[in-house]
Amino acid sequence: MEYQGIMVWVEHRDGTAKSVSWQLIGQARRLAEKLGTEVFALVQGDHVGHLAQEAIFRGADRVYVLDHPVLKDYRTRPYSTSALTAIREVRPEIVLIGATYQGRDLAGAIATHLPTGLTADTTMLDVEPDPSRLLLASRPAFSEKLMATILCKKYKPQMATARAGIFEALPRDESRTGQIIPIPFEMDEAAIATKVLAFLKGEDRVNLEDAQVIVAGGRGLGGPQGFALLKQLADLLGGVVGASRPCCDLGWIKNTHQVGQTGQTVRPKLYIAVGISGAVQHTVGMGGADIIVAINRDPNAPIFHVANYGIVGDWQKVVPELIEAVSAGRPLMGVAGGEAR
Amino acid sequence: MHIVVCIKQVPDSREIRIDGRTGTLIREGVPSIMNPYDLHGLEAALQLREQHGGRVTVVTMGPPMAEKALKQAISLGADEAVLVTDRKFSGADTLATAYVLSEVIKKVAATWGPVDLVIAGKQTLDGDTGQVGPGIACRLDLEQLTYVEKIVAIEGGRIRVERHLEDGIEVVETALPVLLTALKEMNTVRRATFPNMLAAARYKPIVWTTADFPDIDPQQIGLKGSPTIVSKSWVPEVKKVNTTYVDGAGALWQALWTTDLPDRLGWAAREGAK
Numbered sequence: 152m153e154y155q156g157i158m159v160w161v162e163h164r165d166g167t168a169k170s171v172s173w174q175l176i177g178q179a180r181r182l183a184e185k186l187g188t189e190v191f192a193l194v195q196g197d198h199v200g201h202l203a204q205e206a207i208f209r210g211a212d213r214v215y216v217l218d219h220p221v222l223k224d225y226r227t228r229p230y231s232t233s234a235l236t237a238i239r240e241v242r243p244e245i246v247l248i249g250a251t252y253q254g255r256d257l258a259g260a261i262a263t264h265l266p267t268g269l270t271a272d273t274t275m276l277d278v279e280p281d282p283s284r285l286l287l288a289s290r291p292a293f294s295e296k297l298m299a300t301i302l303c304k305k306y307k308p309q310m311a312t313a314r315a316g317i318f319e320a321l322p323r324d325e326s327r328t329g330q331i332i333p334i335p336f337e338m339d340e341a342a343i344a345t346k347v348l349a350f351l352k353g354e355d356r357v358n359l360e361d362a363q364v365i366v367a368g369g370r371g372l373g374g375p376q377g378f379a380l381l382k383q384l385a386d387l388l389g390g391v392v393g394a395s396r397p398c399c400d401l402g403w404i405k406n407t408h409q410v411g412q413t414g415q416t417v418r419p420k421l422y423i424a425v426g427i428s429g430a431v432q433h434t435v436g437m438g439g440a441d442i443i444v445a446i447n448r449d450p451n452a453p454i455f456h457v458a459n460y461g462i463v464g465d466w467q468k469v470v471p472e473l474i475e476a477v478s479a480g481r482p483l484m485g486v487a488g489g490e491a492r
Numbered sequence: 493m494h495i496v497v498c499i500k501q502v503p504d505s506r507e508i509r510i511d512g513r514t515g516t517l518i519r520e521g522v523p524s525i526m527n528p529y530d531l532h533g534l535e536a537a538l539q540l541r542e543q544h545g546g547r548v549t550v551v552t553m554g555p556p557m558a559e560k561a562l563k564q565a566i567s568l569g570a571d572e573a574v575l576v577t578d579r580k581f582s583g584a585d586t587l588a589t590a591y592v593l594s595e596v597i598k599k600v601a602a603t604w605g606p607v608d609l610v611i612a613g614k615q616t617l618d619g620d621t622g623q624v625g626p627g628i629a630c631r632l633d634l635e636q637l638t639y640v641e642k643i644v645a646i647e648g649g650r651i652r653v654e655r656h657l658e659d660g661i662e663v664v665e666t667a668l669p670v671l672l673t674a675l676k677e678m679n680t681v682r683r684a685t686f687p688n689m690l691a692a693a694r695y696k697p698i699v700w701t702t703a704d705f706p707d708i709d710p711q712q713i714g715l716k717g718s719p720t721i722v723s724k725s726w727v728p729e730v731k732k733v734n735t736t737y738v739d740g741a742g743a744l745w746q747a748l749w750t751t752d753l754p755d756r757l758g759w760a761a762r763e764g765a766k
């Protein structure tokens with residue numbers, strides 16, 4: 152049988168899907184159109200029927216479900232063994248997995264067992280149409296200084312992990328229909344050496360990935376105090392606080408707030424960069440924001456190259472004023488907003 | 493306890509520049525360093541040896557100049573260092589690399605005794621995949637614990653660790669032998685002591701070539717054993733944006749209200765409800 156279709160792994164925590172899964176189903180749809188093929192979702196877990204239905208609303212044509220008590224928590228052995236059962240039976244030509252910690256853990260195990268080629272951490276995914284049907288998996292290399300396209304010509308399925316926050320999910324559509332196909336799977340808990348003892352939810356973690364508004368601070372803040380002010384602004388705008396890497400390295404804020412190459416890639420509707428110079432390792436992580444505002448006292452800071460709106464000034468003056476303006480609500484219009492240059 | 497640490501010598505990608513004219517990497521003058529995560533993996537191994545006794549064997553697959561990284565490992569306190577080098581191994585992607593390293597670890601076990609723990613780094617600066625660790629674990633049929641930020645305990649043949657995830661920390665326990673991949677949060681890397689530095693200067697790493705692996709499958713190594721190929725590379729362009737400069741916070745707030753943000757973010761609706 153030919154290899155056919157694009158399979159996306161649906162990652163979740165206790166039955167709540169990670170948004171990267173839906174983003175990848177969205178991208179898989181776009182690729183499937185080009186190839187004239189279908190999108191499959193792979194759902195693994197314990198009592199995860201609702202996720203299968205959700206995957207269809209998000210764009211999957213067929214959902215393969217591995218539902219078993221040993222799959223309650225993610226563990227490499229039961230997840231990879233059962234995923235391999237599904238992949239060998241379904242024979243997709245492409246398998247996409249979110250480049251999350253668990254996703255990378257799983258992808259590495261699956262690719263080795265198959266065996267096949269696996270491209271890590273992609274940020275661009277395209278396909279060549281018939282007859283090659285190759286996956287063009289592109290990723291940044293050498294600290295984002297270069298992009299490279301990686302191919303896997305002789306092995307199937309072609310596999311890639313893909314960064315969260317890069318690809319766009321489809322709008323959820325409850326009228327979509329599809330097939331849900333359970334795959335039988337047996338494994339004895341006693342045969343699994345690894346036990347998950349606890350999950351300590353990081354209360355200090357921020358959900359940068361799904362944030363609509365991010366107010367991010369850089370070394371220009373000069374210390375941890377500035378972040379309290381940014382938090383105030385972010386709260387008013389219904390957003391969260393981000394940071395450049397030096398701020399995390401200096402301990403001004405937890406590194407879970409870091410945006411950029413070695414932090415989180417974000418795609419908010421509004422990104423306000425305060426005291427951030429705009430190094431490429433930072434801008435690769437936030438360039439996808441719909442509207443970028445830069446507040447920086449250096450008119451030559453490269454952050455202005457990617458900013459839709461810029462204020463050249465000292466944040467210690469601008470940010471409190473902005474908090475005041477936002478607190479006052481809808482502005483009185485009519486006064487000139489500024490000029491393009 | 494016998495611990496094997498997989499290290500790789502990498503170009504310090506932070507120092508790599510791009511030739512703006514040709515769009516190619518300028519590799520000249522870029523220092524080669526031990527992959528930063530591997531240093532933390534080695535430190536974890538050394539600390540475990542201090543607590544539990546045993547030995548630390550360091551292995552790398554790479555060109556002869558990777559000897560320098562092995563000497564650094566010796567200077568930090570590793571007991572033995574193995575350089576696996578051969579033209580036939582070069583051009584390997586993660587699948588082929590993990591295959592060879594798994595064979596190397598089998599040979600290490602046969603030479604110095606059974607291995608309880610294999611440590612790899614979270615990822616490399618150049619390969620940047622984090623796939624080699626899981627690849628080795630699969631080949632050796634070891635349990636794998638990736639992204640470890642803390643080893644909580646090792647006792648009675650079991651190991652308990654904290655894994656770092658996006659949304660929190662997972663506490664996991666499993667049976668030895670096991671492969672783990674190390675994060676920087678695990679520890680602070682020590683400095684080499686003077687006697688160790690002297691020992692490292694004199695040290696000659698053990699060198700293994702394909703001749704030392706009579707049973708290795710030549711189809712699975714080097715370029716031939718690598719399913720992935722780099723087809724092209726380019727310098728990413730920065731997207732050009734026309735910046736509207738505004739004079740102060742009030743003007744910015746007004747400007748934002750001329751966009752579709754108030755609708756899309758629900759500001760308008762909130763105002764309407766007031």
Ligand SMILES: Cc1cc2nc3c(=O)[nH]c(=O)nc-3n(C[C@H](O)[C@H](O)[C@H](O)COP(=O)(O)OP(=O)(O)OC[C@H]3O[C@@H](n4cnc5c(N)ncnc54)[C@H](O)[C@@H]3O)c2cc1C
Nearest residue numbers: 369370371395396411412413414426427428432448449466
């Ligand atoms: C391998 C690698 C990975 C990296 N990954 C990341 C990453 O993921 N994320 C990341 O962010 N960086 C990353 N970096 C670091 C990156 O190269 C830059 O060093 C970093 O982004 C700079 O941070 P910054 O803009 O906060 O600081 P700076 O470059 O020091 O900029 C501070 C800015 O603040 C402005 N300023 C100062 N005072 C004021 C004031 N009072 N009011 C207004 N503005 C003021 C200054 O004009 C300046 O533009 C990485 C680097 C490497 C080598």
Ligand SMILES: Nc1ncnc2c1ncn2[C@@H]1O[C@H](COP(=O)(O)O)[C@@H](O)[C@H]1O
Nearest residue numbers: 498553612613615616619621622623624
């Ligand atoms: N050639 C190699 N020799 C020894 N260890 C390696 C090699 N390549 C990768 N590793 C190990 O695998 C980890 C992950 O590498 P990578 O998959 O390239 O990101 C590294 O941190 C090393 O511990």
